[in-house]
Structures are given as C-alpha cells and as structure tokens.
Amino acid sequence: MSIEIVEPGMLTSVQDPSGRGAWRHLGVPVGGAADPWNARLANRLAGNDDDTALLEMTVAGPTLRFRQPARVAITGRLDASLDGVPFAANAARDVRAGALLRVGNGAGARGYLAIGGGVNVEPVLGSASTDLRTGFGGFEGRALRSGDRLEIGTRSSSGAHRWTGSWPAGPIRVVPGPHADQFSPDALTGAAWRVGVEADRTGVRLDGAAPPSDALEVASMALVLGAIQVPPDRRPIMMLADRPVTGGYPVPAVVIGADIGRVAQLRAGDQVRFASVSIEEARSALRRAESELAALEALDGPRDDELGWAGSHR
Amino acid sequence: MIRPFGEAAILVEVGEPERAQGLAASLRGEPPAGVTGAVPGRASVLVEFGPDLVGDLDDAVMTRLDALTAWAPPGRLRRIPVLYGGAHGADLADVAEMAGISEAEVVARHTSVELRVLFDGFAPGFAYLGGLPDALDVPRLATPRTRTPAGSVALADGMSGVYPAELPGGWRVIGRTPISLFDPHRPMPAYLEPGDRVRFDPIAAADWSRFAGPPGDW
Numbered sequence: 372m373s374i375e376i377v378e379p380g381m382l383t384s385v386q387d388p389s390g391r392g393a394w395r396h397l398g399v400p401v402g403g404a405a406d407p408w409n410a411r412l413a414n415r416l417a418g419n420d421d422d423t424a425l426l427e428m429t430v431a432g433p434t435l436r437f438r439q440p441a442r443v444a445i446t447g448r449l450d451a452s453l454d455g456v457p458f459a460a461n462a463a464r465d466v467r468a469g470a471l472l473r474v475g476n477g478a479g480a481r482g483y484l485a486i487g488g489g490v491n492v493e494p495v496l497g498s499a500s501t502d503l504r505t506g507f508g509g510f511e512g513r514a515l516r517s518g519d520r521l522e523i524g525t526r527s528s529s530g531a532h533r534w535t536g537s538w539p540a541g542p543i544r545v546v547p548g549p550h551a552d553q554f555s556p557d558a559l560t561g562a563a564w565r566v567g568v569e570a571d572r573t574g575v576r577l578d579g580a581a582p583p584s585d586a587l588e589v590a591s592m593a594l595v596l597g598a599i600q601v602p603p604d605r606r607p608i609m610m611l612a613d614r615p616v617t618g619g620y621p622v623p624a625v626v627i628g629a630d631i632g633r634v635a636q637l638r639a640g641d642q643v644r645f646a647s648v649s650i651e652e653a654r655s656a657l658r659r660a661e662s663e664l665a666a667l668e669a670l671d672g673p674r675d676d677e678l679g680w681a682g683s684h685r
Numbered sequence: 686m687i688r689p690f691g692e693a694a695i696l697v698e699v700g701e702p703e704r705a706q707g708l709a710a711s712l713r714g715e716p717p718a719g720v721t722g723a724v725p726g727r728a729s730v731l732v733e734f735g736p737d738l739v740g741d742l743d744d745a746v747m748t749r750l751d752a753l754t755a756w757a758p759p760g761r762l763r764r765i766p767v768l769y770g771g772a773h774g775a776d777l778a779d780v781a782e783m784a785g786i787s788e789a790e791v792v793a794r795h796t797s798v799e800l801r802v803l804f805d806g807f808a809p810g811f812a813y814l815g816g817l818p819d820a821l822d823v824p825r826l827a828t829p830r831t832r833t834p835a836g837s838v839a840l841a842d843g844m845s846g847v848y849p850a851e852l853p854g855g856w857r858v859i860g861r862t863p864i865s866l867f868d869p870h871r872p873m874p875a876y877l878e879p880g881d882r883v884r885f886d887p888i889a890a891a892d893w894s895r896f897a898g899p900p901g902d903w
Contacts, residue, residue: 505869
C-alpha cells in the first residue's frame with residue numbers, strides 16, 4: 372500500500388532530520404531536512420521516532436492521494452487541505468484510504484509531511500535522505516514526480532499529538548565564526564539584508580550592503596551547519612543541509628543551532644537582520660528549542676472503525 | 686590554532702593535510718566523550734560536539750594531536766585513464782597559454798607526476814590532488830560553469846581533481862575520464878580516498894568504452 376504523488380509541487384523529496392554526517396571525510400554532504408526542527412516535530416506528532424523518513428515540501432507543495440489509511444502530521448510553513456477542507460498544521464490526524472491532500476503556498480519556504488510508520492525507502496550510507504545533487508538515497512535518488520508511488524509504513528503504536536510550543540522570532544542570532552578576528556561579524560549584524568533568488572537546500576544567499584572588502588585567503592575547511600560564508604562577490608551565504616562538506620571562503624559568523632530552521636523557511640525577497648549572541652546564549656537557546664519541541668498534547672482522535680481501519684493495517 | 690566554529694564545534698588548524706587526516710581519523714576512531722564529528726579539510730579539522738561533552742575539548746584535541754604519529758595513509762596507487770583536450774577538455778588551450786607551453790606539454794606534465802589525495806570535499810568522491818608541477822598552477826575560472834560533466838579532469842589553485850558527477854564548478858577542465866569515482870552502494874563509496882597516490886594515463890578516443898564504468902581495482 373502506498374501514497375501516490377498526483378502533482379509534485381516545486382520540489383518534494385524524501386528526507387530524514389539527521390542526514391548522513393558520517394561520510395563527510397569522503398566528500399558526502401550531510402543532507403537531510405533543511406528545517407530539522409519542523410521535520411522532527413512532524414515525526415513526533417505522527418508518533419514516529421525523530422529520525423524517521425518523511426517528505427520535505429518546498430514553497431508550492433504537492434498533491435497526494437492516500438491509497439491506505441494513515442496517521443499524518445504536517446509542520447512548517449505551507450498550508451494544506453484534505454479533501455477540500457483546511458488541514459491544520461502541527462497536529463496529527465488520521466486520514467482514510469482515498470483521501471486527497473493538497474499542500475499549497477504558505478508563510479515560509481518549507482513544510483514537512485510525516486506519516487505514522489514513516490516513508491519506506493532503503494537507507495543509503497546510513498540515511499533515507501535524498502542527495503539531489505549527486506542523485507542517490509531517498510526515492511530513486513531524485514525529487515518526486517507525478518505518478519510516483521511511495522510505500523509507507525503501517526501506523527505507529529504511540530498516540531497522536533498536537534503541538535503547543537512556539538518558535539523564536541526576531542533577528543537571526545549568530546555567534547562568531549572561525550575568521551571573526553579578521554572579518555568582523557559586525558559587517559553582518561550592522562546591516563539590513565534581503566534574501567536573494569538563490570535560496571535552496573544548499574544555502575540562502577543574501578543581498579544587501581556589502582561587508583568591507585577583506586581579501587582573506589582561506590584553506591578549504593569543513594563547514595558546520597549555519598556557517599555564513601562570504602565569497603569574493605561579498606554576498607553572504609548561510610549554509611544549510613546540502614552544503615558541500617568543504618568551503619574555501621571566510622566565515623565571519625555562524626547561525627546558532629536554534630535558528631537554523633528559521634533560515635530554512637526564508638524565501639527570496641524576505642528581509643533578514645542578524646543579532647550577535649554569546650556562545651552561552653546560543654546553547655541556552657538550543658535547550659529552549661529542544662524543550663519547545665517536546666511541548667506536545669495527546670489527542671483523542673476518532674475511533675479507528677469510524678475511519679475504516681482494517682485489521683490488516685494494525 | 687583552535688578557533689570557535691559556532692556553539693557546537695571548533696576548527697583545529699594543523700597546517701598540513703596529512704596531520705588533518707591523521708587527527709580526524711584518530712578522533713573518528715576513538716571519539717572523546719561528547720564528540721559527534723571530526724571532518725578534515727585541507728589544513729584543518731572540524732570537531733563537532735554535543736551537550737554531553739565532558740572536560741576541556743581543546744586540551745583533549747591538543748593531546749591527541751601531540752600523540753599523533755605520522756599518519757599512515759593506505760597509499761594505494763590509483764591509475765586514471767584520461768581523454769585529454771577537444772570536446773572533453775574545453776580549457777586545455779587556455780591552460781597551455783597561461784602556462785606558456787603547448788597543449789601536448791600540459792598533458793605530458795599532468796601525466797608525468799604521481800599526485801596524492803590531500804582531502805575529499807566539495808562533492809561525494811571529489812578528491813583534491815596535490816603534487817602538481819608549478820606550471821600547472823592555474824587560477825579558477827572567473828565565472829564558474831553551471832554544469833561540468835561527470836568525469837571531467839580539471840585544474841585550479843595548484844591542485845587537480847576529477848568531477849565524480851555532473852556538477853557546477855569553477856575548475857579548468859583539460860580532459861575527461863570514462864571511469865566512475867563514486868558509488869554510494871559500495872562499502873568504500875569513494876574510489877579516491879585521502880592518502881591515495883594517483884597517476885593520470887592518456888588514452889585515445891577509441892579506448893573510451895574499454896575503460897567506462899567502475900575500475901577493476903575499486
């Protein structure tokens with residue numbers, strides 16, 4: 372049994388929240404969900420383990436037909452409807468076989484669709500994530516297309532949930548990067564920025580007042596998630612899940628872990644401001660984000676027999 | 686020198702690729718408590734850690750670095766067949782002009798030396814090769830290509846490299862190999878690993894199909 376991709380939207384792919392970090396010494400990018408917070412939340416709501424495979428949907432979402440009953444949760448910033456009725460984000464729901472789920476535009480760049488029991492794909496190099504650039508992992512190593520049928524798991528045993536937490540707002544918080552002593556993060560925090568058209572799973576490029584020219588030679592080094600690279604054209608790039616393992620541009624600052632998901636939700640034209648915080652504040656923000664992620668409330672859903680659950684799916 | 690790299694990582698600058706590989710391999714093999722990743726670059730190691738880190742990571746890393754004996758890379762010799770020039774080496778003429786030598790001489794020099802994989806990065810299985818003759822030290826393209834074909838053999842910044850897949854890229858392409866270099870379904874997914882020795886062998890167009898696919902000694 373499966374779900375069918377009726378229409379794939381702008382870019383829908385199979386990802387998991389953690390990606391494959393263990394192969395970076397051979398040049399393999401980490402990958403995984405661009406907004407790992409919302410991906411983990413979707414899994415928790417659907418009753419899955421955090422790192423279960425799910426669908427990442429981009430800007431204009433897909434239309435999907437369920438060919439079996441399933442427990443479903445949508446998180447992130449895309450709006451959705453189920454059989455023509457608005458489908459609330461951040462709460463799990465049981466859907467019947469034959470249901471049509473349409474995911475449209477919304478207030479941000481990405482949404483996540485978790486299905487109880489997960490999307491069944493063969494892990495490659497330790498992850499279900501799709502490496503879209505090299506073309507492996509996920510579903511046939513590529514973005515989903517019309518007519519694809521994805522095998523999904525049977526419903527998980529743990530209960531459905533609704534999320535009652537909140538995400539941070541305000542400027543994107545940064546801590547000093549490895550080259551902050553030669554290239555001050557003030558160049559970033561002291562200016563207003565706008566997201567350029569090059570905003571994808573690799574990174575988000577910014578337009579704005581160029582930071583002071585620093586002809587800084589940097590030997591290629593491995594990059595953390597959130598590293599803000601400044602190439603010679605002086606348009607900063609905030610690096611996300613599909614960033615190359617190594618980069619050779621100076622890094623004056625790094626987006627804190629708690630704000631990575633917010634960067635992944637930015638769309639071309641969005642305004643961006645940065646604020647410097649201390650390492651301690653960054654760690655405290657990360658603990659806070661973890662606890663917000665755990666703000667779940669159990670849902671008493673309709674009984675299975677009302678939804679046509681058959682014994683074979685249990 | 687150790688530099689902070691976000692709230693959950695440090696960048697350890699060690700000076701040379703062999704030490705970076707050695708330190709990263711040591712930290713991956715026996716990670717100190719709380720260390721979640723150790724990734725080598727050209728002359729540095731990114732060390733990532735989680736909230737359960739105990740003790741002083743800088744001290745632990747420096748101790749590990751001091752104890753590091755010379756890194757013993759596998760040092761396998763990898764031979765890469767290359768069809769140079771023409772449609773497969775769009776930048777060969779420019780490289781020859783920059784080097785002030787003929788195209789044939791560029792090929793002769795590129796195939797005359799044994800190179801070494803300094804580190805892998807940029808893309809899965811992309812190996813940065815050091816040990817080029819000085820004449821072949823050319824800058825990157827001013828405007829990178831949006832698509833460089835899989836197998837492209839290229840030069841930039843004093844190094845050589847081979848594109849394992851079709852990728853965007855700013856290196857100068859002088860030829861193309863028919864062999865494959867990355868397969869995520871193999872236990873050792875990259876044909877070229879750090880420390881490997883590499884020699885390029887010129888081939889004729891007629892030999893292309895004979896070499897196509899995964900090399901026999903992968």
